[in-house]
Amino acid sequence: MKRIAFTTAATLAFAANAAFAETEITWWHAMGGALGDTVNQIASDFNASQDEYKITPVFKGTYEETLTAGIAAFRAGEQPNVMQVFDAGAATVIGAKGATIPVQDLLADNGVDFDINDYIAGVRYFYADSDGKMIGMPFNSSTPIMYFNVQALEKAGVSAPKTWEEFQTVTAPALKEAGYTALSQSHLPWIFTENFHSRHNLPFATNNNGYDGTDTQILVNNDAIKAHFSAVKDWKDNGYFEWFGTGWGDNQTPFEEGKVAMWLGSSGSFGGLSKKDLPFDFSATMLPYWEGVTKEPTQTFIGGASLFAMAGHDAEENKATAAFFDFLTSAEVQYFWHKETGYVPITEAAYEMAKADGHYDRAPAAEVGIQQLSLPGGDNTKGYRMGFYVQIRDVMNREYGRILTGETSVEDAFKTIEDEANNLLARFAKTQG
Amino acid sequence: MKRAGFSTKWMPIMLLMPQLVIIAIFFYWPAWHAIQSSFYLQDPFGFGSTFVGLENYTDLLGNSEYRRVALFTLVFTVLVTFFSLAIALLLAVKADNVLRGARTYRTLLMWVYAVAPPVAGFIGLIMFDQSWGPLTRLAGFFGWDFVLGVNFNDTAAAMVLVSVWKQIPVNFIFFLSGLQSIPRSVREAALIDNGSATGRFWDVTFPLLAPTGFFLLIINITYALFDTFGIVDTLVKGEPGNNPMTLVYKVYVDGFRGNDLGGSSAQSVILMVLVLALTVFQFRLIDRRIHYT
Structure with a gap:
């Protein structure tokens, strides 16, 4: 004892x-x-x-x-x-x-x-x-990359598009013919806004994309991105693109079900997709760019x-x-x-x-994600720094949803985003005082 | 008879203290903080802050989106209150007439009361799933291309439907007990005077139910304004995007998602004023016009 x-x-x-x-x-x-x-x-x-x-x-x-x-x-x-x-x-x-x-x-x-x-x-x-x-x-x-259903692309007789021009003239019509919705994406502010700017080396905000101070103004109301969203709306109307809401998973699921042939998601989605028993083989390629905007696409954020x-x-x-x-x-x-x-x-x-x-x-x-991040950079590809950015993203999500459901025009939506974002940035500057 | 009373002044104060302390700590202190921070713009970590006076309020009132959310909240509250009261009243009147198996019938109707708002919201998500939701299919059968989370009006309809469904049992319980407290003699007298059941209902039963109805009206308005938070949160999956939301949910989105403490506090203060107005309305204006039996 x-x-x-x-x-x-x-x-x-x-x-x-x-x-x-x-x-x-x-x-x-x-x-x-x-x-x-x-x-x-x-x-x-x-x-x-x-x-x-x-x-x-x-x-x-x-x-x-x-x-x-x-x-x-x-x-x-x-x-x-x-x-x-x-x-x-x-x-x-x-x-x-x-x-x-x-x-x-x-x-x-x-x-x-x-x-x-x-x-x-x-x-x-x-x-x-x-x-x-x-x-x-x-x-x-x-970083955002494009996943695709290998069998779907084979059936349509196309390869994954490098540019958005190729997507809308070649890939999407062929996929539609083959019975697929060509494209969906999971995060409009991240993929079609922030990374749209870095992929085309366009300035996203003043003050060196916001790194050099808090009196920053957003530069989102520009012709390149407005043209992009007009195109996205046209794709949706033509049945090339579908939007299933703001949630990430709602847009990923139709790709996993084989209804959507190509999906823009995160390179970090790779592990999850590999572990799922998908009814098709998938692969990935870099985020497409507009040849009309730049001939030398840059790295993404x-x-x-x-x-x-x-x-x-x-x-x-x-x-x-x-x-x-x-x-x-x-x-x-x-x-x-x-x-x-x-x-x-x-x-x-x-x-x-x-x-x-x-x-x-x-x-x-x-390897696609890291290859895309290792592409040549530019003045605007380092990143961005904006306060109250969660709310700015909420504003973008709201206005983009309205564009895609036909409640507002591209022109009005970007004006609203610019105004509300700049107001939020000015408010954030005061919190730092 | 001798009036009961306390011999010292301190005794009643001492007895009230626990209650007063709880109210002060959990209600007045946070409310005071909310009012105070609504006049500042502050760094969430608490390092910097700027006194901005009424700017948080003027920003809100000048923001077309805030007005849009307020308008939606109003419409939502009217719809939820009206439908949950009307349907519950109908069910209660019918249940009141049932004799055989009445208890089972009533219990079944009350079941939904036990469902928590987020669970109710989740059930709504399943019923309205974009690809296989049974209610989505039902809507499709009638040619309504229902897409929850994409179309503003569709999401709003789902929110109203789930909120009404969740609230009917509470109203049902109160209406039923209200109906059963109407004296039998009154009903029998009415039966002699008026042969029409509908006529009897509107002339006799409905006015006698007024105290219950008024109490439920206030309860339902506060429910639609505040307690539907869980349903809204679940149906928009935490990210409203272009979907509708209520004023309370916007307080959460801006304060807890966006870390805008000043703006969110100003919104809370506006809601506090709204509740205050509602309470005054309850006690001053209508209470006097309702006759309790």
């Missing part, structure tokens, strides 16, 4: 010691379902890889919910060490100087080597400040989200966060994440590792 009591006490003491030695940090994220499993896997791999630190991932809901929860926690002094913030929330979190520790500073202060040029070109500056200092660690980075190190923690915890970021950006972990999910590997080293391992020989579609 005594001996049992003694061993129990010893075990408890040992366990307590072990717990004391470990620095515990938390990570709030918005990755549900299969993505969440992969996140948990990365966290437990990190915990197993060393015994000084322990990270606990917590799923907080959608991107918007995670950001709101993080803000509320920060105001209450209960913020996590690491918080995932999506592209549209970047201006909010980066604007609040003092809420986060720039990832570049965090790594440097804790003796982790950092060179921004290790990161692939497309992701490098999206979450950076105007001087090019990386503030958020681009974690799950994706990244979407997805990045990880921010929240301020207000002690040096020991920040060291743990830096160690986790170091682990996360290692080529092995990035390749694992890329392979499982379809999000792009964020470093050149991880991309090389994927190539060397033959990942793209087995699944050529998995």
